[in-house]
Amino acid sequence: MAARRMKGLFVARLFGIPITLDYSWFLIFGLIAWSLAGGYFKNLLPWLKESTHWFLGIGAALLLFVSILLHELAHSLVAKAAGLKIRGITLHIFGGIAELEGDAKTPKEEIKIAAAGPFMSLLLSLLFLILGLLASQPELKAVYGYLFFINFILALFNLIPGFPLDGGRIFRGIIWLKTQNFYKATRWAVKAGTFFAYLLMVYGFFLMLKGALFGGIWFLFIGFFLRHAADSSYRYLILTRGLKGMKVKDMMITDYVSVPSHLTIQDFVNNYVLKHRHNSFPVIEDGKWAGIVSLNNVKQTPRESWEEKHVKDIMTPAEEDLKICEECDLSDAFVKTAENGLGRVAVLNTQDQLVGYLSFRDLETLVAVKGLPEAQ
């Protein structure tokens, strides 16, 4: 899935990979624990106390999320072995996502990385089946039975051959392998993804007509989510690939306007913002690039302090995701401008001097003018 960073609660670092819970995760965790306690466990073990149903419900829900985490870890570790960087794993309302930096370089890698997750879910399903058969206590049998079933469903659902689901990535890998054409493969896999997304929505609608309101809405949501994900990851991919091979220095703006860091905000507004009408400016301190100051930074500063505060007090200070080297690939610049929240990067030469400025919008325009690779 497109590597947009999600916000949430950092939990731990496993194999060097940060694990985060998106805030929507708590909602789904509560819902699952509740439906397991009041439905599944209550029906299966009616002689137990309600508190025991809840205990089992929460325990099974936790094990479900451990299973999802292991599914994402499987993707991540295979990707890591293939030399890709992993930004992190986030668990959210629809399950989980492993954020990889960049794409697999070969179709075989793509297939291996995509297949690792469902393979892990199938293994877990098998493990819980065996545990369930060996267990003698009915409580344990019920917990293992649920996990056997849900991991099996997870594997099957993820194997649906529509991008960006794992099955869609495997599908893309196979077409990529056969045609040696990455774009064609992606286009087909995205089409399949859109088809299955609509199918899920229709199914959800059908469920709602039959009176299963909650289940219906759930399938509608998943359909919408998948359609959107297919769409945006495709756009993202086409853009980054479309810029591959081009250098930052070919595209950067060299007649940018930089701002000295010691300027007061009042002077900055009068002499730069109102005069040049740009949304952001690179900031210079002692002849070196020090950060980026934007209109948003100004807006967040109370007007009374414009005379006392200086540009360096409100700017976003120089960080890795705000800068790029002039010899770097344009597609890397695209990823940075798309994700750093400012839509801009400062371009530096090998002596770390500011030599240019580049915006997300310029890159989008460039791809539009060049023609999308899919049109070729």
Ligand SMILES: [Zn+2]
């Ligand atoms: Zn997966």
